[in-house]
Amino acid sequence: MTLAPLISDFYGFEAQLRDHEKEALAALRADLEQHLKPIVNDAWEKAEFPREIIDVLHRHPTFGELWDETRTGDYSALYGGWTALELARIDASVATYVGVQNGLAMGSIGVCGSDAQRAEWLPKLRSGEVIGAFGLTEPLSGSDSAQGLRTTATPDGDSWVLNGQKRWIGNATFSDITIIWAKSTEDGQVKGFIVPTDTPGYVATKIERKQALRIVQNADITLTDIRVPNSLKLEKAESFKNTASVLRLTRAEVAWAAVGTAIGAYEAAVAYTKERHQFGKPIAHHQLVQDLLARCLGKITASIALCVRVSQMLDNGEQRDEHASMAKAFATTSMREVVALCREVLGGNGIVLDYDVARFFADAEALYSYEGTREMNSLIVGRAITGVSAFV
Ligand code: FAD
Numbered sequence: 001m002t003l004a005p006l007i008s009d010f011y012g013f014e015a016q017l018r019d020h021e022k023e024a025l026a027a028l029r030a031d032l033e034q035h036l037k038p039i040v041n042d043a044w045e046k047a048e049f050p051r052e053i054i055d056v057l058h059r060h061p062t063f064g065e066l067w068d069e070t071r072t073g074d075y076s077a078l079y080g081g082w083t084a085l086e087l088a089r090i091d092a093s094v095a096t097y098v099g100v101q102n103g104l105a106m107g108s109i110g111v112c113g114s115d116a117q118r119a120e121w122l123p124k125l126r127s128g129e130v131i132g133a134f135g136l137t138e139p140l141s142g143s144d145s146a147q148g149l150r151t152t153a154t155p156d157g158d159s160w161v162l163n164g165q166k167r168w169i170g171n172a173t174f175s176d177i178t179i180i181w182a183k184s185t186e187d188g189q190v191k192g193f194i195v196p197t198d199t200p201g202y203v204a205t206k207i208e209r210k211q212a213l214r215i216v217q218n219a220d221i222t223l224t225d226i227r228v229p230n231s232l233k234l235e236k237a238e239s240f241k242n243t244a245s246v247l248r249l250t251r252a253e254v255a256w257a258a259v260g261t262a263i264g265a266y267e268a269a270v271a272y273t274k275e276r277h278q279f280g281k282p283i284a285h286h287q288l289v290q291d292l293l294a295r296c297l298g299k300i301t302a303s304i305a306l307c308v309r310v311s312q313m314l315d316n317g318e319q320r321d322e323h324a325s326m327a328k329a330f331a332t333t334s335m336r337e338v339v340a341l342c343r344e345v346l347g348g349n350g351i352v353l354d355y356d357v358a359r360f361f362a363d364a365e366a367l368y369s370y371e372g373t374r375e376m377n378s379l380i381v382g383r384a385i386t387g388v389s390a391f392v
Contacts, residue, residue: 001026007270008263010301013308014082021079028060028083032090040091040215041353047214049174053094058128062087063102065110065122066249077314081256081307088260089267092363093215095257100170101125103250105132108179111249112192112242114235121177121194133175135166135195135221136243142168143376144391145181146190146240151223153182153191160193160233162226168370172197172204172219179234180223181243192237193228201226212366247371248324252310254371255327259303261367262338265360266296269342272355276346283345292341299334306330322384325377332368339364 003026006014017025035056043050057063062083064075087095106125109117124130141148151164162182172178180195195202204219236242270293273284283289310327313319339361343350350357368374376391383389 001030003029006263008266008297008300009304010297011305013304016308017079017082018076021075021082024061024075024079025082025086028062029086031056031060032086032094036090036094040094041356041359044091044093044214044359045353047208047210049093049097049215049217051174054097054128054131057094057098058126062098063106063126063128066103066107066253077252077311078308081253081311084253084256085260085263085304085307088257089264091215092257092261092264092360092367093213095260096170096213096216096366099250099253099257100134101128101132103253104134104246105171105175105177105179107246107249108134108192108234108237108243109194111246112234112237113194117194117232117235130176131171131174133169133172133178133219135169135172135178135180137166137168139165139167139220143373146244146391149181149183149190151180151182152185153193154185156227159227159229160191162193162195162223162228164223166219166221166223168207169204169219169221170216172221173206173217175204178202178204178221180221180228181237189239190237190243192234192243194232194234195223195226195228196232199226199228210366212362212364214362216366244321248319248321249314251324251328251371251377252307252314252319254367255303255310255324255331256307258328258331258335258364258367259300259307261360261364262296262300262303262335265339265342265357265364266293266300268356268360269293269296269345272346272349272357276349289345292345296338296341299338303331303334320384322381325372325380328372329374329377329381332364333374335364336368 003022039050061075065073066080109121125132136145154161178195180193181190184191201224203222207218274282276283306327310323342357343361346357349355379391
């Protein structure tokens with residue numbers, strides 16, 4: 001299968017992928033157009049995750065070893081980034097499902113797990129046999145999760161006892177395991193645990209009435225005296241620094257998903273300008289409409305450039321926290337501007353689900369805030385610039 005150029009990849013960055021990566025991306029694009037695009041607006045309106053898409057997604061090399069910084073696999077971080085873009089270009093919620101499964105859940109085990117934990121869980125997560133979630137955020141702790149977690153983990157013989165609450169946990173209404181981050185009552189440091197969701201005392205409740213990423217099944221989780229054997233404590237998750245090393249990998253992927261979200265809205269807007277007539281001609285003929293589109297494409301192109309470079313840095317083993325944070329903050333901010341301009345291009349139809357732009361417009365708000373708000377990511381960049389931490 002050949003990869004037809006994206007009209008929105010104005011400078012042709014995709015050409016930097018290797019041939020087998022281009023083929024894989026083309027196959028993914030075709031499957032998403034065929035299986036996801038026709039059902040996505042209904043699923044969004046009903047706030048349901050289309051479970052049938054899981055099998056489609058997992059037959060692609062989308063689920064790779066993002067966490068493997070030796071980059072010995074067949075697929076580069078650059079390819080991983082393009083897949084996040086491609087997924088979000090059709091739907092940001094499905095890109096989020098992949099981001100949680102492939103990035104946050106597999107990444108936690110890949111980065112912080114023992115050899116035995118990696119061998120047991122990663123193949124099942126990669127195939128989709130096991131669905132994962134990632135529980136860091138709490139009702140009273142979002143941006144300050146490095147220090148503000150209230151969920152506790154207490155060692156007790158050959159197991160740990162966990163108590164607390166989590167909020168916003170994606171995939172968690174149907175996950176088989178959730179990675180739970182909790183503060184040890186022994187040394188006060190954050191530890192990570194692979195928690196099977198059928199553990200007694202674990203309860204996940206869907207968050208209803210969301211107005212962004214409605215397809216993502218976010219849950220509130222309550223943990224009441226749940227007992228987790230030592231074998232399920234992530235061996236190398238000894239402090240929040242380890243959690244942060246997982247987030248660095250996934251933040252760059254969110255930057256790519258933000259570009260995909262912007263592109264989804266932009267492509268829908270471009271198509272609309274050719275169909276919609278006003279003053280006796282398609283609105284594409286009006287200079288001010290072209291100006292809106294040109295501004296969108298400029299922002300998209302700048303964001304792709306940033307994302308390409310941040311993935312290349314990961315491929316070369318050069319990526320640091322501040323690199324991923326800058327990409328996430330910049331790309332999500334640009335995305336937010338692009339979806340608003342695209343909404344404008346569609347006039348009233350920009351707020352109707354059938355024209356797609358409304359969905360991208362709403363979903364952009366969640367991408368802007370999750371995996372570190374713009375302010376948090378700016379503070380990470382600011383710390384790198386000045387050498388001074390200004391979080392508190
Ligand atoms: P708050 O931390 O309360 O922040 C509110 C505002 O205050 C923000 O604008 C923030 O930037 C600002 N602020 C806070 N502190 C400072 C400061 N020091 N300086 C300047 N400004 C500051 N979490 C998970 O663990 N797992 C998931 O799977 C997951 N999925 C999510 C999916 C969705 C759709 C959403 C919306 C969230 C998800 N989250 C998940 C949680 C997400 O990571 C948090 O929402 C995010 O980190 C922000 O936390 P908060 O919502 O509590 O906002």
